[in-house]
Amino acid sequence: MKSSLTGKLTFALVEPDTGLAHAVTMSPPGIVDELRRSGLRGRGGGGFEVAEKWRLCAAAEGPGRFIVCNAAEGEPGSFKDRAILQGFAQLVFEGMTIAAAAVGASRGILYLRREYGYMAAHMESVLAARRHAGLLGQCIPGRGDFDFDISIHLGDGAYVCGQETALLEYLEGRRGEPRNRPPWPTTRGLRGAPTVVHNVETFAWVSCVLARGAAWFKNLGTAGSPGLKLFSVSGDCQRPGVYEFQLGFSISELLETVGAERVKGVQIGGASGRMIPPSQFHRTIAMEDLPYGGAIIVFGEERDMLDVAGNYLRFFVRESCGQCVPCREGTRRLLDGVERLRQGRCPAVHLDRLCELGNTIRLTSKCGLGQSAPQAFLSIVSHYRRELMGRERHERG
Ligand SMILES: Cc1cc2nc3c(=O)[nH]c(=O)nc-3n(C[C@H](O)[C@H](O)[C@H](O)COP(=O)(O)O)c2cc1C
């Protein structure tokens, strides 16, 4: 089930540019059909179907089209995109080129968080080699009408800039703040042009699907979440690292693989995800059960769940862009509630009101940051309520 980054990741087994060589023999709709048959969903967290995104972009009116690779990787606990860019940048650029061939884009941009700037020189050299080999630039072999090139854009590291419309704003030279949707980027994205935005890992899987065929990918994983996926696993375990799993694996299997014992909870999806208690470790990571991002964090028995909830909320208070009230003010109120719990000044009825507030923030915030900000807190209250209230009794004496 497992392979760590130092083991045999599928990315290490796929010959670079086999997928592109295959793609340039196909018609653009043929490439989209192959992706649809594979069932590949985006690996950036939302799990939107890749082929549908490409179909919408190809069908939208220009002028021009863009392919954007999202290498913001701001989710606390996620480091798999860094590993992919370090080890398999070729596959990522290849996947961007295949996407361009499918939707008719001539320009690609890889948005790289500034903390990963040390990788830029290596990535530029990979791009230069691809241009030299005729795999980027004018007239890619096999498709005389197809020109495509990629540039790297360094970001400034705000978490919200990973949200796709905030990222587009940033690339256009403005503050990275989320736009209203619709219109979706596939219709009006970068500089008003139809744009495909994908996570780093998604582009790498595109190359693998085109190289090995849709059936290979579709036969792995589950019906609703086909294929393989990389996860950054950290926290209280003996073997943290980047792991490749077939989707549909259970949390128990994961814990055994990474060497985690006496576990109090597992946070699936980083700060914006949710805490799963031991009674639910039979549950599976797949869209049908527990939706996934790229980060899994293990919390051992000695961890204080109120501290965990407070840490995550503090992150969201700091990272909220401030555009909308539920996210800007609501996350502060939840954090105040955590402080009151810590001081033993939060009776059960007040905790219930905080949960109502959390649900309101989820439902009324403008973008995914606010919509997911209360999730960790709500799941911790739901599964560890006795611990939180017990602390109140204990600290009041
Ligand atoms: C606050 C916030 C931060 C995000 N950060 C990232 C990120 O760092 N990397 C990423 O690929 N997607 C991130 N996303 C998701 C993107 O908005 C978008 O859905 C994703 O890039 C699409 O890629 P996919 O189709 O490959 O899943 C973030 C979303 C939100 C709301």
Ligand code: SF4
């Ligand atoms: S939900 Fe938060 S991050 Fe998103 S637009 Fe509103 S204030 Fe900004």
